[in-house]
Structures are given as structure tokens and as C-alpha cells.
Amino acid sequence: HFDWKDLVKSGLSVKDAIAPTAFAFKNSRTFQMGGIYCAASFLSITASDISDQLLKDFLDMDSSQIVTMHIQSVDQNRAIKTVKRTITELDRSKIEEQKKAIRAGYDIDIIPSDLATYGRDAKALLKELQSQNERMFLVTFLVLNTGRTEQELENNVFQASSIAQKHNCNLCRLDFQQEQGLMSSLPLADCQIEIQRGLTTSSTAIFIPFTTQELYQSGKESLYYGLNALSNNLIMVDRKKLKNPNGLILGTPGSGKSFSAKREITNAFLVTDDDIIINDPEGEYSPLVNRLKGQVIKISPNSTQFINPMDINANYSEEDNPLSLKADFILSLCELVVGGKEGLLPVEKTVIDRCVHLIYRKYFANPCPENMPILEDLYNALLQQDEKEAHHVATALEIYVKGSLNLFNHRTNVNVNNRIVCYDIKEL
The missing domain is CATH 1.10.287 (Helix Hairpins)
Structure with missing residues (x-):
């Protein structure tokens, strides 16, 4: 137990809480630190070519050890x-x-x-x-192995020696210098071991491979996207501040793509004020949206929830005339419905635009929900035109007005202004 308030009364310092109960340097090759057996060694770098894999292998050992490097620059x-x-x-x-x-x-x-x-x-x-802009450095590389028993310590030292030999180096025990090895391994910047190896800048840099690219934006609306694979630091990003704010989640089946998307949706819902619109082809986001008090809209031939593609309001466009933007949307809709390589012919575009302005005249004269046009109003307006192209477009729309896909020929009866909306199109 440690409490800062107890220091004044007891006359102790933080060192008394951190330091082990005792040190015992009984022989030349090992020592005891509390109940732990330790052995200090130095790395004899005899390889002509080394890589940062050497340091990685030391740090990946299952046992607990301290790897210390003392690097001293030499005057050029x-x-x-x-x-x-x-x-x-x-x-x-x-x-x-x-x-x-x-x-x-x-x-x-x-x-x-x-x-x-x-x-x-x-x-x-x-x-x-x-x-070639290289400098000379004197490097002392120390490894302090530990173990709960003497046998475990020897096994750990043997494993470390095997790693050194794999990279054409030798791990040599510090005979009669275990205490100096311990002091040199502590983060005190005090090297008491006078065994040095001269290395150039590029060779020394092999032992300091801790250069990782961090991705951390400290904004109010930064979202959590995982951990850095190298440094294990948090990845926090506000995508709206990036040059390209779009994102893709890629992965093999079962790797957690849907879970990642749901976690990001929840994070965005709690941290930001953004609207969230979900297009759900598998019907898997409904439980989450219901828990967040959102609106789930089920679109299918037998659904009782409807969305009117003809919906419009005064705020539909940032410009003065919302009808122009709506006419453009309906032209795109009809282009998908009519299909074909060429899309809509110029005459067809003209008659559709004319009919759109006709059917919205009543609504803008008295903007109430009852006067909002539906797809059938556009269909009827097209049939009343003299051009044969208008009848061609009306025939293409018929399946969505009177046929088996008439799910869009109704007035909207759901709350599309909810902050989080999920369109369940699994049965579409």
C-alpha cells in the first residue's frame, strides 16, 4: 500500500516504496534483488551486419529483462x-x-x-x-535477465544467448561486475561498465528503431479508431478535418467489419452532433438504432412504413428555388427507372420537368402535408401530356405506382428528421 499522505508522517521517501527489500551479491555471476534472481550481461557485437530484429527478439522474450544501451558520441x-x-x-x-x-x-x-x-x-x-555524413559512437549494450529461481534465471540467460548467437553476436556474463551491471541498467544514465563498441551512425540507428507514425488528433469530435500496431497508442481522428473525409472498412468475413462500423456509429452519436444515416442491406443495425432511440425504416413490398420520394420543403435547397433541385432529383430517378444505355432522351427530360412544375403548384400555393404530391401525381401528369415520350416514361413508372413495387407511392409516415435513421432494405 502506498499513499502520498503517509510520507510526511513516516519520514520515508518514494524510494522506500519502490526499492526491493534487499540486495545480495553472493557470487561473481548472479545476484539477488529481493526475491528475484538476476544476471547482468553485455552484448559483444561481432557481426559484420546486424538488423533491428536483434533488439525485437530480445524484447519479445517471455521473461522479464532490462535492455539498456549507453551511446556516447565521439568527436569527429x-x-x-x-x-x-x-x-x-x-x-x-x-x-x-x-x-x-x-x-x-x-x-x-x-x-x-x-x-x-x-x-x-x-x-x-x-x-x-x-x-558520407557519418559519425562515430561508442555503444555499451547491456542485458539484465531475471528469474524467480536460479534455474529459471539460467534458462532465460540461455535463451537470450541463443538470440545473440542467431545474429552472430555473443552475450557475455559480467564476471565480478554484477553490481556495476545493475547500476548501469537502471535509468540513471550512469554507465559503470567500460566495455564499448565503436559504431557508425547508421549502425547505431539499428538499436533505436522506435520511430512510429502516430495518428492522433486532439479535437472535441475526434473518434477512436483503434490502436497503433507498433506503439499501441490510441488512434484518434476527426475525419471531417481531413483532406478526404470518406472511409472504407475492409476485411475478411468474420474479422469484425460490422462491429467496427457499429462502434464508430455509437462513438459518433455520443461525441458529435452529426446526423447518421444507415443503409442496411442485411438488417443488422436495427437493434443498435432502436437502443439509441433512432428511427428504423423498413422498406419492402409488404411494409407499412413509407417514404415519399416527392417530399419537399422550403429548406430543401440552399438556393432560392428548391423546385429546381427537386426536379433534378426526379430526373435522375426517372433515368434509373427508364434505364437503357442512353438514359433519358431530351424530349423525355423536357416533359418530366414540365410535369414536376405542374404537380408542385398546388403544394406551394398551400404548403400542407395533404397537398404534398406523390409518385402517382407525376404518373397522371405524364399521361395527360400529348407527347408519346411522356407516355413511355409513364409506362416505365407504372410498376412503382400501380404494380407490385408501389411501396414509394405513399406519403411519408415515418420520422426522417430523427438524428439517426436506418433504412432496412433486407427484404427489398
Whole structure:
């Protein structure tokens, strides 16, 4: 139990609550921290090529361990001088080998392969430092393994050593330096282990792969979209502020697409003031909409709920004349109904536009619900026209007026002004 109020009375500090009961450094290779057995090791980086998979494998171990890196920058001039000095030593060793070759009577070009490899690597390193914007760093890589028993500790150390060997490195135990290894592993920025490995900028960056792209917008209407797969941070986005606010939910069957959509709908309903319109071909959103006190509109041939496509009001258009926008909508509707590659002919568009203005005349003279036109009024107005094209469009509309699909030939009897509306078209 810990309470800030108790600190003043007891004379203790937060360290007394955090620190283990005791430390025991009984032997050279392990130590005890409270009831936990620990062992500090350093990573001997002997591989010519390493990747960030090494660090990932260490962090993915099932056991609890502390991975610590102490990185110290080296002055550029000092680094270049050190590499040049090393090249000079390698050249001197190469000359010695060539002298031996002359005395022994064999070709002077035959020198030890290690010497040739080190020479090439040293010259490449010098080139990187001088002309490729690389710097030199001294890195101390420590791993502190833990276990509840000595056997469990040894198993964890063996697993860590196997990971190091897989990447052509060695994990070496700090003999007689376990206390210094513990102090160096704590987040105190105090490295007491004088084992360092020189690495360039690009090689050192392998051990710091924690660059993740975060997506977090701190607005009042930001919605939760999940967790970042790399950093596990929240993804909060207000799509309305993005350049393209549209969204798609893609996934295999059973992966949770519908659940994701329902969660986002609920989030938007609670956080924002937006209207929510759902087109539901599977009939799966009705329970959610009913719980949110929304309006579920079931559209089917035997439904008792109706929507009038001819509905209009004074606020239908932001412009002065709402009838123009409505006429455009009805033209699009008739174009779908008539079908065909060419769509509506110019004459057909003309007669439809003429009839639309005729049937809304009565409503705008006295705008009450009883005077709202329905699809049958358009059908009758088309039949009264002289053009044969008007009769062609009326015949195409007949199935929606007097036929088996007459579900749109009624006045609206549902609340389409509800904040959340679901159109259930499963049986359509």
C-alpha cells in the first residue's frame, strides 16, 4: 500500500516504496534483488551486419529483462584520427607479412585474409566518416535477465544467448561486475561498465528503431479508431478535418467489419452532433438504432412504413428555388427507372420537368402535408401530356405506382428528421 499522505508522517521517501527489500551479491555471476534472481550481461557485437530484429527478439522474450544501451558520441576529428591510426597499424602489419613472404620465398600478395578484410573495412569506414555524413559512437549494450529461481534465471540467460548467437553476436556474463551491471541498467544514465563498441551512425540507428507514425488528433469530435500496431497508442481522428473525409472498412468475413462500423456509429452519436444515416442491406443495425432511440425504416413490398420520394420543403435547397433541385432529383430517378444505355432522351427530360412544375403548384400555393404530391401525381401528369415520350416514361413508372413495387407511392409516415435513421432494405 502506498499513499502520498503517509510520507510526511513516516519520514520515508518514494524510494522506500519502490526499492526491493534487499540486495545480495553472493557470487561473481548472479545476484539477488529481493526475491528475484538476476544476471547482468553485455552484448559483444561481432557481426559484420546486424538488423533491428536483434533488439525485437530480445524484447519479445517471455521473461522479464532490462535492455539498456549507453551511446556516447565521439568527436569527429578524434574519430577520423583513430581510424587513420588503425589503418597505419594495419599497413605496418601488412608490410611485416610481406617481409616474411620475401624471406620465405613466396608471393608477397599472399597475406592473411583477416588482415586484408580489416584493411578494406577500415578504409571504407574512413570514407564514410569523411564524406558520407557519418559519425562515430561508442555503444555499451547491456542485458539484465531475471528469474524467480536460479534455474529459471539460467534458462532465460540461455535463451537470450541463443538470440545473440542467431545474429552472430555473443552475450557475455559480467564476471565480478554484477553490481556495476545493475547500476548501469537502471535509468540513471550512469554507465559503470567500460566495455564499448565503436559504431557508425547508421549502425547505431539499428538499436533505436522506435520511430512510429502516430495518428492522433486532439479535437472535441475526434473518434477512436483503434490502436497503433507498433506503439499501441490510441488512434484518434476527426475525419471531417481531413483532406478526404470518406472511409472504407475492409476485411475478411468474420474479422469484425460490422462491429467496427457499429462502434464508430455509437462513438459518433455520443461525441458529435452529426446526423447518421444507415443503409442496411442485411438488417443488422436495427437493434443498435432502436437502443439509441433512432428511427428504423423498413422498406419492402409488404411494409407499412413509407417514404415519399416527392417530399419537399422550403429548406430543401440552399438556393432560392428548391423546385429546381427537386426536379433534378426526379430526373435522375426517372433515368434509373427508364434505364437503357442512353438514359433519358431530351424530349423525355423536357416533359418530366414540365410535369414536376405542374404537380408542385398546388403544394406551394398551400404548403400542407395533404397537398404534398406523390409518385402517382407525376404518373397522371405524364399521361395527360400529348407527347408519346411522356407516355413511355409513364409506362416505365407504372410498376412503382400501380404494380407490385408501389411501396414509394405513399406519403411519408415515418420520422426522417430523427438524428439517426436506418433504412432496412433486407427484404427489398
